[in-house]
Amino acid sequence: MVSNRALSALAFLFGIGSLSFIWFGGPDDVSRLTQEDGVVENLSALFYMIALIVCFISIFKVEKLVLPIIWLFLCFIFLGEETSWFTRLFQYSAPLVEQLNAQGEFNLHNMDVLQGGNLSDSSFELGSLLKSQNLFRIGFFGYFLIIPFFLYVPLLEKVMSNIGYQKPDIAFFLVLFLVFFLSFFAVLFSPEEVKSALAETREMLYAFFIMLYAIAYIWPKKTPT
Secondary structure, three states: OOOHHHHHHHHHHHHHHHHHHHHHOOHHHHHHHHOOOOHHHHHHHHHHHHHHHHHHHHHOOOOOOHHHHHHHHHHHHHHHHHOHHHHHHHOOOOHHHHOOEOOOOOOOOOEHHHOOOOOOOOOOOHHHHHOHHHHHHHHHHHHHHHHHHHOOOHHHHHHHHHOOOOOOOHHHHHHHHHHHHHHHHHHOOOOHHHHHHHHHHHHHHHHHHHHHHHHHHHOOOOOOO
């Protein structure tokens, strides 16, 4: 497998390159890439698919099964939600769910009750943390940016070690922090159409970093990198 250092370099180039294209690219090109079922959404699904496969194979190659099983389950859910459980691919529908969905799709994260909670909204309330996008953010940034610091607490370190938790190295940590900091910071100075494109691109970057984590830290290694 590719070294962790090389994957962190790839993450930096892909993350900054994606954000730069959205910020500086032509409006028509940006709109085409980030539209429904466009390149960005398809890449998100592909990244989750790769991560799912990596986690599935890892179950048969590692001693501690909890971590790959957890991520296998999460990637399965993320892939299903990203593709609306392949409704468009397999041409089926679920009207009971779709009529309660903000986008008329078969998924949970766009259900009317889970919509809203934009962090930049002046009417933001504590209950908004239970909206789908904020629940995902809490889980994502909690896992990659917050838990590593809590590992200095012996009890938590022991618990996480028992499940086989793999702490990202400093390069992965810094690249992830930088890319997502810039993705949120850019929203403050963007027109509405660019904000929407940044949001779609950010969702792709979530999937991209999860895929890299699966490859770098869940897939078993024979030698340290």
